Amino acid sequence: MIFALTGTPGTGKTSVARMLSDIYDVRSVKEIAEENDCIIDVEDDSLVIDIDSLSEIVRQFRQLDIVIEGHLSHLLSPDVVIVLRCNPKVLKERLLNRNWSEEKIRENLEAEVLDVILVESIEEVDRVYEIDTTDRSVEDVAKIVVEIIEFEKRGIEAKNFKPGSVDWISVLGDEVDDFLRI
Numbered sequence: 001m002i003f004a005l006t007g008t009p010g011t012g013k014t015s016v017a018r019m020l021s022d023i024y025d026v027r028s029v030k031e032i033a034e035e036n037d038c039i040i041d042v043e044d045d046s047l048v049i050d051i052d053s054l055s056e057i058v059r060q061f062r063q064l065d066i067v068i069e070g071h072l073s074h075l076l077s078p079d080v081v082i083v084l085r086c087n088p089k090v091l092k093e094r095l096l097n098r099n100w101s102e103e104k105i106r107e108n109l110e111a112e113v114l115d116v117i118l119v120e121s122i123e124e125v126d127r128v129y130e131i132d133t134t135d136r137s138v139e140d141v142a143k144i145v146v147e148i149i150e151f152e153k154r155g156i157e158a159k160n161f162k163p164g165s166v167d168w169i170s171v172l173g174d175e176v177d178d179f180l181r182i
């Protein structure tokens with residue numbers, strides 16, 4: 001089975017994937033794209049990837065149990081998608097530590113507020129989970145991901161962490177304008 005670990009940049013995919021790599025075969029979208037010559041371009045330190053070719057390649061992994069980490073992983077025809085979420089106020093602090101342009105940070109915060117990756121995942125795949133990482137340690141998030149994977153490997157839907165629990169617009173209230181290009 002192919003498990004996609006996705007989410008807006010800064011939500012903790014790399015950190016959680018590092019913990020999972022002791023248990024599962026974990027690959028990043030970036031490394032699979034590099035190994036298979038699927039990188040079209042690099043724009044503002046983001047990769048432009050040939051998603052169709054990469055999806056074809058990823059299909060070969062279906063016989064294995066593999067976790068693919070990256071904010072495009074949900075677009076590679078996985079069996080299950082796990083979306084990490086993070087309160088935009090916390091996410092903003094994390095992204096400010098990257099030498100990204102203000103515009104790029106705002107775009108990513110806007111995407112998190114508007115559930116962009118969750119919506120894309122639901123459009124792509126039936127089995128989608130959503131974990132709010134805001135007040136959880138990396139270890140706790142990794143434990144939840146393992147629980148979901150182990151349930152799904154047995155053909156059982158993990159009842160907790162189904163999409164719909166996160167609503168940043170309500171949480172942010174009047175502050176939401178600060179995170180949207182208004």
Ligand SMILES: Nc1ncnc2c1ncn2[C@@H]1O[C@H](COP(=O)(O)OP(=O)(O)O)[C@@H](O)[C@H]1O
Nearest residue numbers: 008009010011012013014015094133136137138
């Ligand atoms: N659950 C968490 N609690 C506290 N800090 C976290 C958590 N997850 C990630 N971080 C921190 O947030 C930053 C971004 O994490 P990272 O794993 O690089 O995110 P992504 O791979 O989604 O871009 C890192 O500094 C990391 O240490």
